[in-house]
Amino acid sequence: MTPKSTEEPQVQLFKSRLDNMIDMDHELVLLANKLNWKVFEKLLGEVYIPDRGRPGLPTRLMVGLHYLKGLHDLSDEETAEGFLENPYWQYFCGMEYFVIKLPFDVSSMTRWRKRAGSRGLEAMLKETIQTALSVKCIKKNDLKKIIIDTTVQEKDIAFPTDIKLCATGIKLLTREAKELGIRLRQTYSSVVPKLQRLNWQSARSRKYKQAAACVKKVRTLLGRVVRDIERKATENQLAGKLGELLAMGRKVIEQKRDSKNKIYSWFEPYTACIAKGKERRKYEFGCKASVAITNRHSFIVGMQTYTGCPNDVTTLKPALEQVMRLTGVMPEEIGCDKGYRGKARHAEIPGRILIPGTGQQISVKEKRRMRRRNTIEPVIGHLKADYGLERNYLKGTVGDAINALMAACGSNLKKLLKHLRTFLYLVINWLIPDINTTAERNQPIYCNC
Numbered sequence: 134m135t136p137k138s139t140e141e142p143q144v145q146l147f148k149s150r151l152d153n154m155i156d157m158d159h160e161l162v163l164l165a166n167k168l169n170w171k172v173f174e175k176l177l178g179e180v181y182i183p184d185r186g187r188p189g190l191p192t193r194l195m196v197g198l199h200y201l202k203g204l205h206d207l208s209d210e211e212t213a214e215g216f217l218e219n220p221y222w223q224y225f226c227g228m229e230y231f232v233i234k235l236p237f238d239v240s241s242m243t244r245w246r247k248r249a250g251s252r253g254l255e256a257m258l259k260e261t262i263q264t265a266l267s268v269k270c271i272k273k274n275d276l277k278k279i280i281i282d283t284t285v286q287e288k289d290i291a292f293p294t295d296i297k298l299c300a301t302g303i304k305l306l307t308r309e310a311k312e313l314g315i316r317l318r319q320t321y322s323s324v325v326p327k328l329q330r331l332n333w334q335s336a337r338s339r340k341y342k343q344a345a346a347c348v349k350k351v352r353t354l355l356g357r358v359v360r361d362i363e364r365k366a367t368e369n370q371l372a373g374k375l376g377e378l379l380a381m382g383r384k385v386i387e388q389k390r391d392s393k394n395k396i397y398s399w400f401e402p403y404t405a406c407i408a409k410g411k412e413r414r415k416y417e418f419g420c421k422a423s424v425a426i427t428n429r430h431s432f433i434v435g436m437q438t439y440t441g442c443p444n445d446v447t448t449l450k451p452a453l454e455q456v457m458r459l460t461g462v463m464p465e466e467i468g469c470d471k472g473y474r475g476k477a478r479h480a481e482i483p484g485r486i487l488i489p490g491t492g493q494q495i496s497v498k499e500k501r502r503m504r505r506r507n508t509i510e511p512v513i514g515h516l517k518a519d520y521g522l523e524r525n526y527l528k529g530t531v532g533d534a535i536n537a538l539m540a541a542c543g544s545n546l547k548k549l550l551k552h553l554r555t556f557l558y559l560v561i562n563w564l565i566p567d568i569n570t571t572a573e574r575n576q577p578i579y580c581n582c
Contacts, residue, residue, distance in 0.1 A: 136174070136181065136189035148230040155220050160553040164546070165225040167264050170196070176256050180248050190237050195245045196257060197226030202242075203543030206521040209242045246527070246535055254538035259459045261545035262434055270552040271432050276460045278428040278502060279435075280468040281452055282509045283445050284517075286438065286537055287419035288404045289526045293397040296332050299351040300325045301399050302382045306358050309375050315365050321354050356386050394441070403530050405442045419525065420533045423452040424513055424541075428468060428505055431512050432548060434460050436541035438533045445472035450481055466499070468506040516540050 155162065170193045177192050201222055202212045213235055216222045220231055228236075246254075265271045291297065307320040332347035359382045366375060381396055388395045397404045397418055407417050421443060425435030435456040439448055449469070457463050464484045471488060479486050487495065487503050495503065517523040520540035527536050 136178070136192045145230055151220055151224045151228060151231055154231060155224060158557060159221060160550045160557065161221045161225050163553045163557075164264070164549055165197075165227075167268055168260060169263070170227070172260060173253075173256060177249055177253050180253075190241055190245070191227060193227035194237065195242065195249075197222075198242060199246070199254075199539060200257065200542060200546060201225065203520060203539035203541075204546045206519060206540075206543065208526075209239050212242070213237075213239050247531075250531060251534035251538065254535050254542070255455075255459065257542050258433070258436065258538055258545070261542055261549065262432070262460055265432060265545065265549060265552075268549065268552060268556075270549055271427060271430050273462070275427045275429045275432070276434060276462040277464055278466040278468075279425050279456065279464045280428055280506050280509045281423060281425045281435070281449065281473070282470060282513065283421055283423045283448060283472070284513045284522070285407050285409060285417040285419050286422045286522055286533060287417050287524050288398070288401050288533075289524050290398040290401055290404060290418060293418065296329055296348045296351050298385050298396070298399070299348075299355045300329055302355050302378075302385055303351075303358050305399055306355075306362060306375075306378055306382060309378055310362055310366075313366070313370050313375060315362060315370070317358065317361050317365075319357075321358070325351060325354065352386055355382060359383060359386070401528070403440055405440070407442050420530070421448070422522070422533075422537045423448045424509060424516070425452055425456050426509055426512055428466070428502055430548070431508055433512070433541045433544055436537050438530070438537050440530055445469075446475040446478045449473055449478060449486075453482060453484070466502070468503060470506065512544070516544060520544055 173196045174192045177196075181189055198212055198216065201207070201215065202209070205212075205215070207215065216226065217232070217235055223232060262271075266273065303321055303325055307317060307322070310317055328347045328351050332344050332351075335341070335344035335347065359379055362375070362379060363371075370376075371379070378399075381399060381402060384396055395406070396402050397406060403420075404418050405420060407419065407421060408415060409417065420438050420440060422436065422438045424433065426433050435452055437448075437452055437455050439451075449467075453464065453467070467482075467484050467486050469486060469488050471490060473486065473488060474491065487493065487499060487506075489503055489506065513522075520543040522537060522540040525533055525536040527533070
C-alpha cells in the first residue's frame, strides 16, 4: 500500500513535542523546513501498489534517514541508532513527538532503496540543488559553468587472484549442488585448501613454477566440478541459480591475463579493473563515476556511475544529460582535463569545452575560470574520505549508483548546513543588536585617578 504520513492524527498528551525540546533556529531544523518533501511523496508514491499489503513507511522518514546516512557516512544500523538518540534527526525526518522506540526495522532501509532505485536518489540530489537555489547558496548563472572529472568507486571485494577465484567457485558450486540434491563424485573440500596453502608458501619462497602449478591444478579441479554438475543436473535445476554459477565458472576457467570483461568476484561479477595511473595503487576494482560541480561554489550538480571501464570522453555526454535533467540548465562552459580530448565527441555537445594544454583560443576570463578546474580534486577527495565514495558496500550496479548519489547528497547537505549556519551568525551578531553590549555602552566611565 501507499506510505502513511508522519503526522499524528490527534494530540498526544503524554508525549513530548519536538518543537518544545529543540532549538528551532538550529541549521538542521531550518534545512528541514526548506526542503520540499512533497516532491518525494509524489514521485516515490508511484512505486507502491495501492490497496495491496500493509501501508509503507512514511516517505519523508525514509528520505530523511538516507539524507542523514549520506551526510555522516553511516551504515544502516548506525543511522537507526542516531535517529533514536538525536531529537534533531527525528524532527528532520518529520516526527512531531520524540520517539523512544524505532518506528521501522533497519532492513526496511535496504528494501526502500531497492524500491526507489537510482531514480529516487536522483530526485533527492535534485532537491538539494533546488534548495540551494532557494536559500541563495548558489545562483542560477552558476549552473551554466561546471567542471567534470571521473574517479573510481571501489567495490567491497577481496583482492582477486586466480587461485582464489577458482577455489571460491568450487566452494559455491558444490554447496549449490548439495542443496539441490546433486551427488558429486568429489567435492575437493580438503584438497583445495592444501593447494592454496602450498601456493602461498611457494610464492613467498620465490618458487614461482611450483606456485603456478598449484593455480593450474585448482583450475583443473574447477573444470571437473563444472562438468560433473552439467552431466547430472536437470534442465529445471540449470534454469536457476546453478546455471548462472556454471556460466561464471566456465568464464573463470577460460579467462586469461589479456582477456576482456573478466570476472573478479563471484558475488559482484560486474566489477571492473580500472587503471588510473596512480603510483600508490595501480589497479582499482569497482566502477567509474563522473562528478560534475559548479565552477564557482563547487556544488555537486551531477553524479553518475558506469559499468565496465569506459574512456573519459565517452562519459561526457551522458554526464551532461544528467546535469540537464537535475538542474534544467544546459551548461555553456565545461572544464575538463586532458582525458576528455576528442573533437569527434565534442561535436555532439552544444557547450564550450575547455581543456588545458590543448592550444585552444580562450579569453582572459576563460583562462581565469580554467584555473579553477583543479578544485574538483579536493571535492572528490572529500567524497571518498567523508561521504562513503571510497568503498561501496551496496550490491549490484544499482548499488553503485545509489551509493554515489548518496555521497553527492551528503556533500551538498554539508554546504547547505554551513550556509544556513553562517546566515544565522550574521543575523544574530549584525542585524540584531546585542542588548548587553548596548547597555554597557550607555554606562558612564569612571576614573580612579
